[in-house]
Amino acid sequence: GNSVTQMEGPVTLSEEAFLTINCTYTATGYPSLFWYVQYPGEGLQLLLKATKADDKGSNKGFEATYRKETTSFHLEKGSVQVSDSAVYFCALKTGGFKTIFGAGTRLFVKA
Amino acid sequence: GAVVSQHPSRVICKSGTSVKIECRSLDFQATTMFWYRQFPKQSLMLMATSNEGSKATYEQGVEKDKFLINHASLTLSTLTVTSAHPEDSSFYICSAQNADRGNEQYFGPGTRLTVT
Numbered sequence: 321g322n323s324v325t326q327m328e329g330p331v332t333l334s335e336e337a338f339l340t341i342n343c344t345y346t347a348t349g350y351p352s353l354f355w356y357v358q359y360p361g362e363g364l365q366l367l368l369k370a371t372k373a374d375d376k377g378s379n380k381g382f383e384a385t386y387r388k389e390t391t392s393f394h395l396e397k398g399s400v401q402v403s404d405s406a407v408y409f410c411a412l413k414t415g416g417f418k419t420i421f422g423a424g425t426r427l428f429v430k431a
Numbered sequence: 432g433a434v435v436s437q438h439p440s441r442v443i444c445k446s447g448t449s450v451k452i453e454c455r456s457l458d459f460q461a462t463t464m465f466w467y468r469q470f471p472k473q474s475l476m477l478m479a480t481s482n483e484g485s486k487a488t489y490e491q492g493v494e495k496d497k498f499l500i501n502h503a504s505l506t507l508s509t510l511t512v513t514s515a516h517p518e519d520s521s522f523y524i525c526s527a528q529n530a531d532r533g534n535e536q537y538f539g540p541g542t543r544l545t546v547t
Contacts, residue, residue: 356538363437363524364475364538409474419465419526419536423474 322347326410326422333400334430341395341425343384343410351412353377353386353393354419358407367395367408405429434458435527437539444515444546451511452542454525460505461527465536466498469522481508515546 327342345351352371356364368377373388382397393410410422434457444450454464462483467475479500480488487500497519499511508527512519524541528534 361541361543363540364526366535366537413536418477418480421474424472426472 322351322412322414322420324410324412324420324422326408326425328423329407329426330428331425332428332430335402336399337429339395339397339400339404339427341408341410341427343393343395343422345391345393345410345412347391347412347414349414351414353384354411354413355382355384355393355395356409356411356421358409358424360406364409400427400429402429402431435525435537435539437523437525437542439542440540441543442545444544446516446546447514449511449513450515450544451509452523452525452544454508454510454527454539456506456527456529456537459527459529459531461508462505462530463528463534464502464508465526465528466500466508466510467524467526469524469541471522475524478510512544515544517546520544520546 323346325344354369355367357367358364368379370377370386376385384393384395407424407426409424411419413419436455438453464481466478469475477490478493481500481502483502483505489495502508522541522543526536526538
């Protein structure tokens with residue numbers, strides 16, 4: 321079946337450090353891939369997405385590239401800020417409408 | 432942009448009572464909405480898919496008689512937790528699918544339910 325695996329957290333970084341959160345997936349067909357962010361006590365917000373191989377999604381300095389050959393969609397940001405502290409979820413969606421989420425990775429950014 | 436609201440944002444109820452949570456799509460019509468449950472520090476677990484005008488489709492292991500879902504209009508779905516018990520305490524999140532935007536999902540802010 322379809323699944324998403326992302327790196328375990330928490331990830332703790334200093335402000336302005338480089339961020340990578342790994343995400344790999346297993347899916348039949350050609351899924352769309354997403355990163356969502358969840359701030360404390362809130363619901364999920366779509367951060368970025370990519371709908372086909374080699375697409376790069378980007379938003380607010382974050383980016384991720386849909387790599388079909390490695391079935392990966394790693395999230396990166398060149399310089400994190402304290403305000404980026406949150407939980408990040410990698411997810412995929414196929415034509416069946418259901419969104420499959422990874423376990424989430426908690427990010428702490430220290431000033 | 433598209434906005435999905437949930438009400439209430441927090442609710443505390445006594446064991447044995449029922450609680451209704453509303454999910455509304457504010458600026459688009461959603462024929463399909465989803466209800467998720469999130470345990471502390473864990474991912475979202477899909478509970479059910481709510482389709483306007485028809486019965487909800489529940490995921491395996493989710494009791495449909497305990498978690499009643501009604502999707503009576505294109506902008507409103509409700510989840511009623513019946514005869515709540517402390518183990519039902521959780522964060523419940525809904526999402527609405529916008530068919531006019533490639534079935535993109537928009538998430539509500541969540542409802543924290545505490546059963547005492």
